[in-house]
Amino acid sequence: MRRSGWSLLRRRETPLDLPTRIAVALVVLVLGLLIVLPLINILSSAASADGLKVFASMFTSGVNLQIVQNTVVLGVLVGVIGTAIGFLFAYVQVRLDFRGKKLLHLLALLPIVSPPFAVATAVITLFGRSGIVSHELLGLSPTLYGLPGLTIVLSLSFFPAAYMNMLGLLRSLDPSLDEAAASIGASKWRIFRTVTLPMLVPGFASSFLLLFVEAIADLANPLVIGGDFTVLSSRAYIAITGEYNVGAGAAYSIVLLLPALAVFLVQRYWAGRKNVVSVTGKPAGRPDTVTFLPARILLLTGVGLIALLIVTIYATVVLGGFVKILGINNAFDLSHYRYVLSGIGSDAMITTTTLALIATPIAGVLGLVVAWLIVRKLRSGQGALDFLGMLGLAVPGTVLGIGYALTFNSPLGFGNVALLPALAGGGAVFGGAVAIVMVYVIRSSPSGQRAGVASLQQIDMAIDEASASLGASGMTTFRKVTLPLIRPALLAGLTYAFARSMTTLSPIIFITTPQTKIMTSQILSEVDAGRFGNAFAYCTILIVIVMSVIGLLNLFVRDSSVPRGAAGLSSSTTLE
CATH class of the missing domain: 1.10.3720.10 (MetI-like)
Structure with a gap:
């Protein structure tokens, strides 16, 4: 020292x-x-007459208030669901022994190397009003356009970030902490609730904030599957490209920028102050794996269903390019x-x-x-x-x-x-x-x-x-x-x-x-x-x-x- x-x-x-x-x-x-x-140029343009008009109506116009509310709701839903999926995959990867771990890891990272709306297009094809699964197999005609579709698509698209974050934290936890709790008679469930989860709080917060920002900032998926569910990013895009109102588009951008920067600053502050996981070297020992059969079945079933959904989505992407019209005319083409x-x-x-x-x-x-x-x-x-x-x-x-x-x-x-x-x-x-x-x-x-x-x-x-x-x-x-x-x-x-x-x-x-x-x-x-x-x-x-x-x-x-x-x-x- x-x-x-x-x-x-x-x-x-x-x-x-x-x-x-x-x-x-x-x-x-x-x-x-x-x-x-x-x-600086955005701030300058937002200070124009059109931009100031948007700022003035942001909390008085029912339409603008609804857009802000839509953006926040979408961000919260994607943050919660995406973080939960990422944690589930990471926990199974670290705390369960089973065949196919490497394959599961690759599947979890697949959305990172794919276009932002590949998932959205495949989800529409599979589960939309005339989807292969929803309509042809189940006889249903659900409406995925809007909040439901956006939540599903963005959660599946962005959860790999939460997965990588939680994976690193879980691997960094010292197994001796679990051993110490077990030595005084604590059950594995109690150890999970009182030892493991509190140590992961910074990871949960960091993942949620990251996915919240990614969700509210995304533009591609709201354009593809958003329907009438307008968020700030798509509203700014419409103002620029549809209404040719640069000042209004800049103003909507500033409104979108403020929560994104606020979350970024909070995350940096949290990372600097909340140093819960302390590692002085490589963790001693091997993490205690889950052996309780009902828990293993529950965890593997949950991960397996999501992994199956990911495989189905990307199989649709690959197959869809080799047939005339997937689900309608499946002739090779x-x-x-x-x-x-x-x-x-x-x-x-x-x-x-x-x-x-x-x-x-x-x-x-x-x-x-x-x-x-x-x-x-x-x-x-x-x-x-x-x-x-x-x-x-x-x-x-x-x-x-x-x-x-x-x-x-x-x-x-x-x-x-x-x-x-x-x-x-x-x-x-x-x-x-x-x-x-x-x-x-x-x-x-x-x-x-x-x-x-x-x-x-x-x-x-x-x-x-x-x-x-x-x-x-x-x-x-x-x-x-x-x-x-x-x-x-x-x-x-x-x-x-x-x-x-x-x-x-x-x-x-x-x-x-x-x-x-x-x-x-x-x-x-x-x-x-x-x-x-x-x-x-x-x-x-x-x-x-x-x-x-x-x-x-x-x-x-x-x-x-x-x-x-x-x-x-x-x-x-x-x-x-």
Whole structure:
């Protein structure tokens, strides 16, 4: 402990070298351009007459009050249900012994690598008014459009984040706590209620808050399955694209931004103050597994039914691309893939993959550099830089997209001065490609930042000090010493960055142009036109591309000399 104190003292006394100062300046400049400037433009536009009119009517208009209420209700329902599903999967993964654990883990992560509305489209096909299961098999005609459908779809789409969070916490619990409780005669049920659950309270809170923000910020699913159930994200989209009222759209975005930022700040405060799970090393012993047969049957049945639903949904996505009209004319047909693999579809696949591949290393390196500055270099302002770097995750995609449209797709730009209009303008040389890469980078870099911070905090400062004592600069130490040690964190950041870039829609739907075709935008167009077969083919190809590139990233970036357990850092990439 004394050594750590001296290390901290020496760190505070050591001035920043020139390369580190340049790195700080460049990071602040990049983050300011990518996230701060678009937010300033939204605030500026929301302060217009149209925007102020929306603010004035927000708590007096029955329609606007209902929209706010719809948004909050949806967020709460998805937060509760998604967190419960994530905990159930994580608890079964850690506390039960059964065959197929790895397969169950992969199924739980499948929604991460799929487009945001793949689940919605499949659910409509299976359980909608004319669905294969609901109508053809059960003779029912349920109405899934609106709150019921959105709750189901968003819970299934976002529960993997809660699952990864709870999985990490459950694996970190020290089994000796359960053993101590059992030694004084406590039953397993009592141990679960009085020992395990209280230790997981921060994980439950973090997961709920994360899923709440994801649910209220989502735009793709409300457009596909929302029906007449309007939420703030879809209302802002309608104001921009349907009513051509930029001020009103910006105002709705600000109303959406406030709870998202509030939840983000609460989560950061909670993570900083509520350090319930304390691990001083690897947990001693093995977690006590559930052996009570009725409990095992109940837990495995619950997980099995949800896993079966996930398999059915994605089997529908894959099968739907190979038949004429799934559920109506099931004859084998390749016309959907011929359409997708030629013309516009081919252009969209090439463009999307290219832009994601460009953004992925930039986002990974940016996240790690920010983490390195926060943990290793800055004597003051670490919290401010950390908050600035995480804004890309905290700001809803709809808000960010509108901010980019205002900043880079407007002849006025910020302060009535033309600001990089060629980045996203309809007649631009780049056709919006550069702006889309910028969105991908700022949305994905926080994952690498969080993984990098977690990894760097586990590396002794003495290693950096030894390098500095030999005359190496801060940048040389980072490149030759630190970077190889945090390679698993780099892999986690790159993996998440590529998957998120390929599957995102909300922020880029406002800045795509006829010259820049993006797969998620094309899928939405096919769904809106009722061409579900084409949409399913798009989704299948997108999933294959994402999984293939992730496999290649693991092959090229992973270092066999690094313990495999270090890769577990990726579980926290989206949770703080």
